[in-house]
Amino acid sequence: MEAVKNAFDFGDMPRSELGLAAAALAFLLWFPAMPHSSFGMATMIQFLMFSLYGMGWNLIGGYGGQVDLGKAQYVGIGAYTTAVMMIRWDVPFWFSMPVGMALAVGWSFIIGYPLFRLKGHYFAIATIATSLVLKDLFEVWDFVGGARGLEIPMKGDMPNWLYLQFREDYYYYYILLGMFLIGLIYMNGFRHSRLGYQLRAIKDNEHVARSLGIDVHWSKIKAYAVATAYVAMVGSFHACYNFNIEPEDTMSLDLSVLIAMMAMLGGAGSMWGPIIGAAILVPMKNYLGSWLGGQAGFAGMDLAMYGLIIMVIAAAQPRGVYGIVEAVRARRR
């Protein structure tokens, strides 16, 4: 019961933050009823997806300080599990999603055990390596469609709640919003949990954490598994939402980097960081991309600006937007 109480306990947050969060939540709930373009809707769904990815990354990368650049492999595992089970054995989404999460978590234990013997950039580059190995394997594995990927066929009439097939996007939106809220509440509980405190101790100083009796290696692996569950869950959703998955768009390094970047831009190691990061970068990426890349004919310009912003943030304020907020707040006091 303690854990559940913790999860709903937002008491340690400043009033102003809670007020803003409530306003944002009201906006998110109300959004489909407001006039919007289908592009706007797609952007909002992507924003929710990347917020969840970012939350997962933030668990291990933010609270734990272990920079993971291989999150995309778990997106891929989640997405492929759902797609394969749906195509071959007609398994509904609500059953294949937990299976995908379990498979991803299992894989995270297998590679997490050796991975967490490494530290700092050695760890970061090794996560890239595992992710790329898995992607290369999926690209030649016929069972999952090779490099061409998989296409999910229509399953009967729409709206189809079992297989998550809808004609209107707002169904997807509300399902994802539900996942988002569950993820947020779990995250809040995690902050106050034993593992959450252990992770922050490890981030501050591993030697001290070990001397306090924390099993550093095992704590990292556990947190990594939780982070993986978040990412795999959204991966499963991604498969149903897109109807079409391939290794390039579910497992590429670009996706891993994007996930880490959003959490980092918003503020790694803070509750709202990944959400702020996704709220800034997803619309920017989509609208800049379609405007500069599509209409003005400057392909690459949007991502170049993106890289520039990342460089400036990393050099000027490594703790991201939320770090700026905290700095301002500290000065006022």
Next chain:
Amino acid sequence: MEELGIQILKSAVSGLIMGLVFALVALGLTVIFGVMDIVNFAHGEFLMVGMYTTLLTSPLLGVDPVLTLPLAGLVGAVLGVMCYFGLIRFLLRGPMIAQLFGTFGLMIFLRNLALLFMGSEPRIVHEGWLVGKSILVGPGVVLESTKVAAAALSLISFAVVWWFINRTRVGKAITATSLDAEGARYMGISTEYMNALAWAVGGASVGVAGGLLVNFWPVEPGVGLLFTMIAFATVALGGFGSVRGALVAGILIGFIVNLPPVWDAILRSIDAAGLRGLEIHSFKYTMVYAVYFLIMVLRPQGLFGWKQ
């Protein structure tokens, strides 16, 4: 059986030569890492800039691609110094995570700048003294002269860098900085200058590597990632910060990349029906990633490493 023998010879020769090229690509990374403990994710993008430099300046100046190598090296060095003073210097003040993302941002920036100005189609040098010529080594084993020249120049570059680091006063100052930056500062060495110099040397060597590579490897904006990963694997295997290690490890990686064709030839010579599906020619570079992972886990200091 004869096919197998030819394949082994082919793989050995090609492994040695490509290995030398990989070693040259990794050289810059290991110099920079040795001096300041920073991993440059944009390393492959430096290579790409070197490749485009040779590709574009050779027809512009009307000279052979080989003669533009000093220019490619110069561009690489200038780029390295610019990055150091414009970005890396600020990143060093922040936590490790900021260093990772800073160079990652640089990678995305350079890659997409190339996309913006150069377009996405792969391009290669079509004319030159070396292009299209080849040397017959043995039965069925043909060597392109572009690759042989690249390997030879790689050896020369290694000799120059080794001489510079181990035999000159400035090189010794660089070594001192990498061993103990604070101690070096007490001895009156300007570590700031040494850091910039390491970026210049690193940028120059990878720029030259790019100029050589574009003679036989098409350049496109996304070409960097594969080489970044190969360079990481090479540096990890040789030991972070070790110049000698980069050379040995580069050659080893070259052999590893050329193992799959040998394996496939063995399978074909046995010709067992059950083994038909076990061909691994499409896993050439997957092996590199796997090797990197194994080295990091089993022997993090590498073969010749002195940094952990």
